[in-house]
Amino acid sequence: MADVTTILRDLIGEALSDMARQKEVSSDLLPEVHLERPKREDQGDWATNVAMQACKLLGEKPRDLAAMVVDRLKDDEHIRSVEVAGPGFINFFLADRWIGNVISSVLSSGDDYGRCDLGKGRKVQVEFVSANPTGPLHVGHGRGAAVGDIVGNILDFSGWKVEKEYYVNDAGLQMSNLGKSTQSRYFELLGQADKAPFPEDGYKGDYIYDLARQVIDDHGDEYLSVDLEESLPFFRDFSSKVILDGIKADLKRFGVTFDCWFSEKSLYENDQVLDTVEALRKRGYSYEEDGAIWFRSTDFGDDKDRVLFRSNGVPTYFASDVAYHKNKFDRGFDLAIDVWGADHHGYVPRMRAAVEALGKSPDDNFAVTLIQFVNLLRDGEQVSMSTRSGQFVTLSDVIDEVGVDATRFYFVMRRSDSHLDFDLELAKRESSDNPVFYVQYANARIASITRNLRDKGIAMPSVDELDESLISSSEEKKLITRLSMFPEEVEKAAVEMAPHRIVNYVHDLAGDFHSFYNAHRVLDENPSRPSRILLVKATHVVLTNALRILGISAPERM
Structure with missing residues (x-):
């Protein structure tokens, strides 16, 4: 059963099409009929400005055209009254019949009520969270998880074929620093801290001690006698696996599941980064200068060109990100949505440039949703979130405190690109x-x-x-x-x-x-x-x- 807005659009469209035929104007040129809710109840149930949009095409003054539409619709059984307002708005006051129409439509549609075919079965990938496996998820990651998961649900309900993906940043310097951090704490706990100094850029959270204790529980002191460089791969792989398993467990508990966990390392193992740079070169969008390989992002409006490979031959994070997005499109996604922290705002123009350089539309095939910071409050007072020892830093801590439902609800109460105040005490209150x-x-x-x-x-x-x-x-x-x-x-x-x-x-x-x-x-x-x-x-x-x-x-x- 058609809902009342569809009925109104069809009635208005038919009235305008009749007028167009009488004036020997193609109805294909008529504007799309849009309905909106008036700001005040005394202005009706629905309103449209289509008369102001179509007046020039049909050679009529806006109010005169609106009056013609009103005259054709005033006797319809769904409409109690209809009037012309302002410069040419048409306000509709609905008859009682629409009440039955709405209730019948809801009950007959059931679980499908509200669905639409906006996506028309096209493939969309929503990539979100994607936190480095170097520590537990914090509340910022949690907001990104809620936003990304629900965006995927909305798109699925709107006719898209949705896949949710987590990009595992398991390559690069941060993974080495994680391994060195655990390795150093391992030596420290076994009384030989001087043999493995803590790295300058190491991870200082208490969870690193927890990782080191797990190594001791499983392997005792056997790595004390192994060369640091030789044992580093073990500490790196052990730490990242334990952390990633914890991330997966937290997200599952939070009601978030992914169709794919994509490894950054696979891009290098399959030579996709090199292949992507070569593809850009063939298109004329990469060049070599001072021993480095650059991307001509200024050709697409970026403020400067971006390095893909440094002069020492080491790829940048940007290089793997470009390769990753090429991989997304190679997998057949019509739209790739990235859910990023707001601190990545400056990264958006270069990624849009890369998408366009890869032959895709940065408007139609790519979108970024930015997630702003979360302020945790308790009865209006801000909760410290500066260190891991802060009472509520991790997503898991917040879920423990207020539950999954409240956490998901509060994380998406505001626009994702606006700051969010999350009061823990209020979220628990039964009022x-x-x-x-x-x-x-x-x-x-x-x-x-x-x-x-x-x-x-x-x-x-x-x-x-x-x-x-x-x-x-x-x-x-x-x-x-x-x-x-x-x-x-x-x-x-x-x-x-x-x-x-x-x-x-x-x-x-x-x-x-x-x-x-x-x-x-x-x-x-x-x-x-x-x-x-x-x-x-x-x-x-x-x-x-x-x-x-x-x-x-x-x-x-x-």
Whole structure:
């Protein structure tokens, strides 16, 4: 069953097409009909500015064209009234029929309500977290994990074929420093610190001591007699594996799973970095100067050219990143989305340049979502996050404190590129002040109604029993309007790659349901009972669909 916005778009489109035919103008030239919510309730349920967009093509003044459209639509059964406003806006006030249309559409679609075909089956890869396996995930990584995971869920719900990927930075100097750090702590714990000084750029967290203790538990002092350079590969590989296993465990606990864990080392083992540089050379986008190999990123608007291989023959991180993105496109992805920390902002122009140099569109085939910093608070006071000994530095610590649901919800409450204040005490509070509790409590209330329905022996009504005229209060209409908005919010969230839109929507939906619940008795014996039960059931469908996208549970008791 078509939703009311589709019906309105079709009606407006048909009216404009008729006018175009009468004026011998091709209807293909008409603008697309867009509907939006008016800012004030007295301006109607929906509005469009299409008359102002089409007036020149059809040779009419905007208000005159809007009046012509209104005249053609005023008698439709879905429309209570329609008016021209301002310079040519058309405001629609919907008839009661749309109430039944919305509820029936939700209930017939069920788990699929809100889905769209924006992606049209195209392949998209969302690469996120991708933290170096040199330490446990901190809260910044956690926000990136929540954003990336939910962006993938939104795109999947919007018709894309989604793959989620973690890029394991297991090559380069940082891995050597990790191995040296564990090696040094190993010698220190065995009383021979002077034989393996701690590296200047080593990792100082307590977890390095934990790694060294694991080596001692497994191997005792056998590496004390082995040359440092000879034993370094063991300490490097041991440390990175233990840390990566911990990262995987934390993410699984957080409800985040990946389709692929891609190793940076594989790019070198398969000569993909060299092959990528050669491909750039053949396209005329790389050159050699002072013994180094450079990428002509200034050809694509970057402020300077970028080094791919240093004069000593060592590749830069940028070289492997370019090779990695070429690998993504070689695997057939139509769109590659990177979720990066905000400190990578300056890296975006050179990657866009590289994508274009590889023959892809930096606008259509590549996108970057930047994740801003998280401020952890406790009752409004900032929590220290400067060292590993800080009380809440790791993602695991935060989950231990407030749970998976609250952590995921809070991480995506704001635009990902804006700073986020995360109050730990508020996230645990069982009150309407805590937004995740507020949302989940709406679901628990619905579950309570369902249980009471069963306990009272009241059968679930069929859609045929729906009487739109009996659910016409302001609270009921506001709730139904919110239900009808879900498909458009999903589509906007997909276009903008904006999980916060779904969070804001589900919070507003919970608020509208609580207002309805507090104002009306659902199970009392009266003529409106079947219709209200169906409205509650429809609310449950949309609420659970939204929470499923967010990866948040829908508890039935709280």
